Amino acid sequence: MCSRPDLCGRTHLNDVLTDHGAVISPLAPLALMVRKLETHAVLHEADRRALLALPYTLRTYEPSSYLVREGDAPEQCAVLLSGFAYRQKLTGSGMRQIVSLHVPGEALDFQHLFLDVADHNVQTLTRADVATISRTALRDLARTRASIGNAIFVNTLVEASIFREWILNIGRRDARSRLAHFLCEFAIRLDMQGLVDETGYELPMSQEQLGDALGLTAVHVNRTIKSLEADGLISRNRRRISFPRWDALRELADFSSRYLHLSQQKS
Template identity: 55%
Template sequence: MLPPFSGKPMQATPIHDTIIASLARRGTLDQDDHAAIRRLTLTQRQIEPSTYLVREGEKPTRCAFVLSGFTYRQKLTSNGARQIVSLQIPGEFIDLQNLSLDESDHNVQALTRAQIADVDIAALRTIVTERPAIAAAMWLESLIDASIFREWIVNIGRRDAHTRVGHLLCEFSLRLEAAGVATTRAYNLPMTQEQLGDTVGLTPVHVNRVLKALAQRGLIERDRRQIRIVDWTGLRDASDFNPRYLHLKQV
C-alpha cells in the first residue's frame, strides 16, 4: 500500500501559482482557469529516496506534482530486474494518464529527496471536464511525456552504449534548463551509476567506463555526480541527439 499522507491540506498558496505557471507553459489559461486551480485542495509532503508514490496494480487516488527533487517510473520483470522508463523533474505532474486509467500498470518512486503536492484525482477529473484550457494543457503534457518515452525506446533499442549515455546527458541538460533548474550546461546528475544502467540497459561498470570515455574525449567533465558539458556540439553529434522530441518550441 502507499504511505499515508504526512502533510496537511492547504488552501490557495504559492504552490498553486507554481502549478498554474507550469500548466501555462503548455497553453493559455485565463483568470477563471487560475481561480479553478487555486480552489484545488493540495497536500504537500516530503518524501525520501526510494519512497513509492504509485504502485503497480493499485487503484490511483491522487496525482502528484513535483515541487523539488526527482522521481522515476519503473517496471520490474518476474525475476526482479528493473527498467527505469522515465524521469520526472520539478514542475511536472506524475502520471496524468491515471486520470483515465482505473489501475496503475507501473511503479513510481522518488529518485532523490523530493517535495511534492498531492491532488485528489477526482478533483482533477472535475477540473479538466469543466475547464477545456486546463484539459488541453494537461493533454499536451501527456503527449510530450509520451514523445520522450518513444525516444527512450529508440535509445535503449538502437543506439550503442556511448550514444545512449550521451543522449541522456543531453536530454537532462535541456529539460533542467527549460524547467529553470539549471541555467548552464552544468548540473547535478540525480542518478547513481546503477540507476543510469537501469535506464539505458547497461551494467554500472559499463556506465562508468562510458562516462570516463566521454570525459577523455573532452565532451564532458564530471566530479562524482556533477556533470559539465564541455563540448555541447560534439556531445550532441556523438550522441545522435536531436531535441525535436522534447517539443521545446511548443513550451
C-alpha cells in the same frame, strides 16, 4: 563562464512567470505545475486561479519511497515540487527498467485521472516534496475548463513522445550515444524549469540507476562516463556535470530536441 550558453540566463524557479507575463507567487505550491502546463498550452488567468485553488496535501518523501505501486487504484495525482522521481517497471524475476525521469513541476501520474489501475511504479529518486491532488477534483476541473483539459492532454502527448525517444535510444544507439543523449535531454528539461546554471547540473542518479534507465550494466555505465570525459565531452565534479563541448556531445548523441516539442504551437 556558462558551460552551456544556450541554457543560461533564463527565468529561474524563484521568478515563476507564465509565458503571458502573469506572475504566480513562487510560494504557491502548485505554481510549478501551472508553469509546466503552460509550456505547451495556453491557460487563461481564470484557469491558473482554478488550478492554484485545488485542494492538495504536501508531504516530504525520502529517496526510493514509493508514490505509486503497480496494481494500485490511485485516488490522488502527484505533482513533484522539489527533488527528482522516476517511473519503473519490474520483470517477474525482479529486474528493473526505469522508463522515465521527472523534474520539479511535473505531474507524476496524470494518466490516473482516467485510468483506474496503475501499470507501473513511481518512486522518488532523491528526497522530494510532493503535492497530491484529489483525482476527482482535478478530473472535474479538466472536464469543465477546456483549456485545462487541453493542457493536460498535450502534456500526456509530450510524455508519450519522450517515451518513444527513450525506446529508440535504448534499442538503436550504442552506449556512448545512449548516455550522451540522456545527458542532453536532462539538461534541456532541467533548463525548462530553471535548474541549469553556469556550472551545469547535478546528476541525481547512481551508475546502477543510469544503467537501469539506459539498458546497460553499472560497469558499462562507468566505462562510458570515463570515455566521454576522456574525450572532453563532459566534465565531472562528483555528480556535477558540465559540458565543455556541448555541440560535439549533441552530435555524438544524434540529439534533436524536436521530440520535447518546445516550440509547440499554443492555441
